[in-house]
Amino acid sequence: MKEGLLLNRYIADFNSDEIEKEYHDVLVIGSGIAGVYTALEIPEEYDIAILTKETIEISNSVLAQGGIAVSLDKEDSPELHFKDTLYAGAGLCDEESVWVLVNEAADNIEKLLEYGVNFDRKKQGELAFGREAAHSKNRIIHAGDTTGKEVCDKLISVVRTRNNIKIKERTFAIDLITEDNKCKGILAYDEDTASKKLYLSNVVICATGGFGQLYSRTTNPEVATGDGICLAYRAGARLMDLEFIQFHPTVLYHPLNKSFLISEAVRGEGAILRNIHGKRFMPEYHELCELAPRDVVSRAIFQEMKKTGATNVFLDITFKDKEYLENRFPNIYKTCLSYGIDMAKDYIPVAPAEHYCMGGIRTDAFGRTGIEGFYACGETACTGIHGANRLASNSLLEGLVFGRKIGQEVSKILKDSGKRKFDISIKYSANRSEATVNADEVIRHIQKIMTEHVGIVRNREGLLLAKQEVGNYFDLIKNMKNSTLRDYEMQNIVLLATLIIESALEREESRGAHYRTDFNKTDDVNWKRNIIKKLEI
Incomplete structure (x- = not known):
């Protein structure tokens, strides 16, 4: 396909006069951290529906292990976080968006704490900070090694208490409905009834995540097939930076599981990479060794595997005792043990796998896409923050910061325009x-x-x-x-x-x-x- 080649506007035929319709003030597509948090940031006087492809608990966000980057430590600052993000992004970060990210991070973390998210703390009760690749300071707040699940569980529990938010599970967003570059709603597929349905709204927020399922090995769940990015493209939205796809360096390589992520936080705690001969190799590739940017580490592992003819390398954290590892990485420790790998004694076999897409639907700092009423946030959006390579643990933060800004923007629009119930008549074949x-x-x-x-x-x-x-x-x-x-x-x-x-x-x-x-x-x-x-x- 070439730019400009004719493409069907919709991938399904429909007649709006003949299929079921449902009206809402706001539609949110996706139930990860970006979608759910955005819904919570819109005033409760508005009727919101969250459309999710599977159950609300299934998303990339839930699988996020490492944590959320935020400069709260007295030795840290937003300026340093900004600098680290630009360094990792290899010259392509949108500096204005990055400033928004690092300066509004603390306020959004405070909001998570109000929602009851339990981050790990030191004995004195202060938040505990970890370090991941390319960060110059310890600034990663975490909840064990299941941070994404802890955050999503708490946010979803709050959503379930909101009478104005309706959850539509097993509802697949086929296409964005538009007229004259204005958003009118979503054509959806009800998986339970195998029938199409129209969800009508002047505001649609796309938070459908990434597209890991384009690759044979990925840390993404099966739902990550790039649906939101594609429906936006067919509607005329701009896509940006699609060539930049991040491969996580350390994904479990086991005959029974080749998609389980071994968090970068393990390397942040001192774990080193060894080839199949037991030799540590990262000092030969980068001065930051195992904590070099992810693209560097992934390529180094790729080259090492090629040189040795191996299918994997090993991650070694055997210098830490069992009690420490069970405490700091309970889920990783338990999962590895289920495959006969004791992190306290054994090297963990790992290899890179697709993990995150830097590109997506081009947006500004308020999530606007260029289509009136259509917004995007989270991994499906491209704010320009990540540039050519995402800095570790900036992804959950991005979903929070820009989800909140979309919530503020949408609130103003709804307040100015009021609730407008409308109908459409479209026959597409x-x-x-x-x-x-x-x-x-x-x-x-x-x-x-x-x-x-x-x-x-x-x-x-x-x-x-x-x-x-x-x-x-x-x-x-x-x-x-x-x-x-x-x-x-x-x-x-x-x-x-x-x-x-x-x-x-x-x-x-x-x-x-x-x-x-x-x-x-x-x-x-x-x-x-x-x-x-x-x-x-």
Whole structure:
């Protein structure tokens, strides 16, 4: 697919006069930290619906282990947090957005404490701060090694007490409904009844997370198929920085589990990386060793595996005793033990896996996308904070800070305009043919293509091969009749893979998480800029 090529505006045919409708003041798509927190930041006088693809408890946020970066320690400052974020972002961070992030962090953490989130504390009762890669200070607040779950559990428990917020589980957002570049609601697929439904609203907030399921190995849950990014693109929103995809360096590599994250906080507590011969190798790659930026560590592991012909390396924290490890990393310790690995005695087999996408729906600091009434936050958005490589533990913070700002913005709009119940009359039909492919098989092949050619290390030859193979699928399915959830996911995965490959081909340099062996230097003269993808409709 090329920019400007005709693309069906909607991936499902529908007649608004013939399907069920439901009205709300605000629609939130996604139930991770960004979506749930944003819903809580909108005044209770407004009627809100949270649409979530699975149950409300399933999201990337729930799986986040490390913590939330915030400069609360007396030896730290927002200025230092700002500097570290820019360093990790490899020259592409939006400085204005980063200033907002670091300066509003403390207020949002205070709000979490009010909601009852239990972060780890020192014996004196003060918040405990950990350190992760590329941070110059200890500033990561955490709840054991299940920070995301603790935060989400508390926020969801508060949501359940709010009479104005309705949770719509197993409801898949197919497409954003627009008229004259104005948001009108969401066309959704009810998974229980296998039928389409219209949710109408002047305000839609997209917080659908990332797209890890484009890769064979990922820390993301099965729901992370890039649906929000794709529905935004089809509606005419701009996408940015899609070529920058972060691979987490240390993901458990075990025959029974190759997706369990071994938190960066383990390296923050002193763990070192060894190759299959037991040799520590990170000092040969970067002065910060195991605490170098994630892209550096992932590439170092990749190179070490290539040199030794191994499928993994090892993480060694055996210098810490069992009691300490059970206390600091209870979930990681328990999970490793279930696979016969005792962290206090054994090296942990690890290898990189897809973890986070820096790119997404381009927004400003208030989550505005350029489509009136349509906002985005969390991993599905691209505020420019992460640049070419996300600084560890800035992701949950981003969802909080910009979720709150969207809440403030939406509150003002609703206050000025009042509650407006409206109707629409849209009949959309494309010339579609019956499916000739198996969606599961297509998705598995796309994952293989992306992992082999659009992963940690890339080059023009591999990217062109990937573009051709994915392009064949695009042509095959673009006019396909979609009738199941998996069909819709396949459409989104093929579209997004195409856009990522195009962006990776276009950027002829290496920067942050985008590394090309044929352009292995950073080129600030020609490439210190963002790549934007926008469909002309």
